[in-house]
Structures are given as C-alpha cells and as structure tokens.
Amino acid sequence: MPPDSPSAAIPAPDTPTSTPPGLIALFVAFAKISLAGFGGVLVWARRGIVDQHRWMTADEFNETYALCHFLPGPNVVNLSVVFGSRFRGIPGGIAAFAGLLGPPIVIVTILAALYARFGEIDALRRILAGVSCAAVGLLISAVFRMMTPLIKRRDLIGLVVMAAVFTAIGLVRLPLPAVLLVAIPLSIAITFVVRQRVTA
Amino acid sequence: MNSDANPILTLVWTFGLMSLFAVGGANAAIPEMHRIAVDLHHWMTDKQFADVFAISQMSPGPNVLIVTLIGYSVAGVAGALVATLAMCVPTAVLAYYVSRLFTRSSQARWPAIIQAALVPCSIGLMGASGLILALASDRNWTGALVTAVAAVLASATRLNPLWMLLAGGCLGFAGVI
Numbered sequence: 566m567p568p569d570s571p572s573a574a575i576p577a578p579d580t581p582t583s584t585p586p587g588l589i590a591l592f593v594a595f596a597k598i599s600l601a602g603f604g605g606v607l608v609w610a611r612r613g614i615v616d617q618h619r620w621m622t623a624d625e626f627n628e629t630y631a632l633c634h635f636l637p638g639p640n641v642v643n644l645s646v647v648f649g650s651r652f653r654g655i656p657g658g659i660a661a662f663a664g665l666l667g668p669p670i671v672i673v674t675i676l677a678a679l680y681a682r683f684g685e686i687d688a689l690r691r692i693l694a695g696v697s698c699a700a701v702g703l704l705i706s707a708v709f710r711m712m713t714p715l716i717k718r719r720d721l722i723g724l725v726v727m728a729a730v731f732t733a734i735g736l737v738r739l740p741l742p743a744v745l746l747v748a749i750p751l752s753i754a755i756t757f758v759v760r761q762r763v764t765a
Numbered sequence: 766m767n768s769d770a771n772p773i774l775t776l777v778w779t780f781g782l783m784s785l786f787a788v789g790g791a792n793a794a795i796p797e798m799h800r801i802a803v804d805l806h807h808w809m810t811d812k813q814f815a816d817v818f819a820i821s822q823m824s825p826g827p828n829v830l831i832v833t834l835i836g837y838s839v840a841g842v843a844g845a846l847v848a849t850l851a852m853c854v855p856t857a858v859l860a861y862y863v864s865r866l867f868t869r870s871s872q873a874r875w876p877a878i879i880q881a882a883l884v885p886c887s888i889g890l891m892g893a894s895g896l897i898l899a900l901a902s903d904r905n906w907t908g909a910l911v912t913a914v915a916a917v918l919a920s921a922t923r924l925n926p927l928w929m930l931l932a933g934g935c936l937g938f939a940g941v942i
Contacts (some may be wrong), residue, residue, distance in 0.1 A: 665797055694908070706915070
C-alpha cells in the first residue's frame with residue numbers, strides 16, 4: 566500500500582475517470598454486478614467498476630477492497646457503501662448498497678418461499694443435497710487457497726492462531742464473539758511484537 | 766420455533782451482533798449461524814441448513830444472502846428482510862466511517878498489522894465453516910467424495926464453479942448422493 570493513498574479527487578496519471586456516477590447510475594451498476602455474481606461478486610465488481618465504467622483504477626480498487634476486507638461483515642456490501650459514498654456522499658453509499666442487495670433479496674426471498682412450500686419433495690431434496698456437497702467442496706478449496714501463503718511463508722504463528730480459531734469454533738463450537746474477543750487482541754499483540762523484533 | 770421473545774427482535778439482535786464479528790465475510794460467520802439457527806433456537810434442522818447454504822450458493826448476489834433464507838424460515842418475508850438488513854447495515858455504517866478516517870490520515874502501519882493479524886482468524890473461521898457444512902451435507906461416502914472432487918477441481922482448475930454445483934445437483938437427482 567503506498568504511503569499516501571490517492572483519493573478520488575486527485576486522479577493518478579493513468580486514471581481514466583470521467584464524470585463521477587450519479588445515484589441512479591450507482592444503483593444500476595451495483596444491481597448488475599450483483600445479479601451477474603453467482604458464487605462471488607468480487608470479480609464482477611472489479612470488472613464493472615474498473616474495466617467497464619472506469620470509475621476507479623485497478624490500484625484504487627485494490628486499496629478500497631483491502632480496507633473492506635479487514636473490516637467485519639460481508640466484504641462486497643462494505644465495498645458498495647465505501648465506493649458509493651466516495652462519489653456521492655451518504656446518498657451514494659445508500660444507492661450502491663440498495664443496488665447490490667435489493668434485486669437479489671427479492672430473488673432469494675422467492676426461492677425461500679418456494680423452498681418452504683416444496684422443500685419436502687423428494688427430487689428437490691436430492692438435488693439440493695448434491696448441490697450442497699459440491700458447494701462445500703468449493704468452500705474448502707477457498708480455505709486451502711487462503712492457507713497457501715501462510716504455509717509458504719512458514720508463518721508458524723499465523724498457522725497456530727488459525728488452528729486455535731478452527732478448534733474453538735469448529736470442534737468445541739464456542740460462540741463467535743467470545744472466541745474473537747480473545748483471539749483478535751492476542752493475534753494483533755503477537756503480530757505487533759514479532760514485527761517490532763523484525764524491524765529492530 | 767421456541768423463542769418466547771418476538772422473533773423479529775431476535776433476528777435483529779442475532780444478526781446485528783454477528784455482522785460486527787464476521788471477520789472475513791459472510792462465509793466466516795457460517796459456524797455461528799449454524800450454532801444459533803440449528804443448535805440454539807432450533808429454527809431449522811441440520812439438513813435444512815445445508816439446503817439453505819446450497820440455495821444461497823446457487824443464487825445471484827453476495828454470499829451473505831444465506832441470512833435472507835434463515836430469516837425467511839423464522840418469520841417469513843419480514844424476517845428475510847430484517848435478517849439481511851441486520852447483517853449488512855451495522856458493518857456498512859462502520860465501513861463508511863473507517864474509510865473516511867483512512868482517506869484523511871493514512872497511517873499505513875496499523876491497518877497492515879491488523880490485517881495480518883486478522884487473516885489467520887478468518888481462515889480458521891472459514892475452515893470451521895467447511896467442517897460444519899461438510900458434517901451437515903455429506904451424509905454418506907459418495908457425498909464426501911463429491912465434496913473432495915469439487916475441492917480438488919476448484920483448486921487445480923479454472924473451471925467455473927457453477928458447473929460443479931450443477932454436476933452435484935445432477936448426481937443428487939440421480940440418487941447417487
């Protein structure tokens with residue numbers, strides 16, 4: 566991350582940014598991104614914001630996403646609010662948020678109603694069982710992909726923290742807030758001490 | 766449903782709090798959703814939880830919409846809406862203020878340390894999600910095999926994930942799983 570992050574007001578030399586998007590444009594763009602995004606909206610967010618509309622450079626997008634990733638909660642939802650508000654203040658944030666969540670909520674609510682009505686039908690039960698087996702495999706592969714850098718760096722502390730959180734949540738099934746209120750401060754303290762020692 | 770309190774209020778409180786602890790996104794909060802929806806409140810069975818996860822992965826939109834499905838099963842359309850907003854609004858407000866803070870004074874050091882400290886936590890949470898969902902979904906060895914094959918294919922190839930979900934659905938329909 567560069568020390569002085571370029572704000573939207575100071576375009577970098579390669580910034581193709583034209584006019585800032587209006588509220589309706591924000592809503593429509595995020596609705597499209599959301600509806601295109603099966604299984605993961607991030608790729609489509611990048612495509613829409615950086616490639617298609619050229620509202621941000623790739624670097625600006627990465628920086629904004631990094632910020633949203635270390636905040637809690639659904640990352641892409643955070644991204645929509647941060648992005649929208651950067652151009653049009655709070656109304657812009659709300660427009661992007663509504664675009665991202667509004668249309669898929671309608672679709673998913675309809676699916677929920679259908680599931681409540683027909684969920685006991687045998688064929689549907691079997692199909693969903695098959696889909697969930699495959700979906701779990703996708704999730705596990707994402708976990709491995711995230712673990713790889715830790716293993717390559719031989720980041721022992723990171724791996725221990727990871728294993729501890731996994732055990733507390735996955736095996737012992739402790740409540741999430743309790744686990745994180747212990748794990749996060751501890752992890753930050755250890756990371757801080759280790760980095761001090763490296764830079765010293 | 767055995768909640769004596771207003772179910773809508775329970776949803777607001779549950780997902781509002783979870784929102785602020787979902788380090789690493791919605792998939793990292795799945796163990797907590799399972800603990801609350803299946804073990805604590807008995808809103809749904811293990812199998813229904815796996816179904817709801819499957820539906821959320823097949824639908825367009827962000828992964829967080831699994832809470833829409835949980836909310837619907839608790840209190841219908843109102844529950845769906847309330848659960849989704851409770852899960853998304855608190856963290857969106859937080860993101861708004863934090864992003865303003867960082868564009869003003871960019872102290873790159875603290876965010877980097879916090880980020881490095883949070884990544885292992887969120888991987889641990891996602892791993893727990895994988896375990897809990899695998900226990901709920903893979904009811905026999907063919908199911909576990911499909912999960913393993915999907916995991917390997919998704920790691921080793923650039924195959925569109927939708928094809929794997931589709932293949933899983935077909936195998937399920939055929940009665941293999």
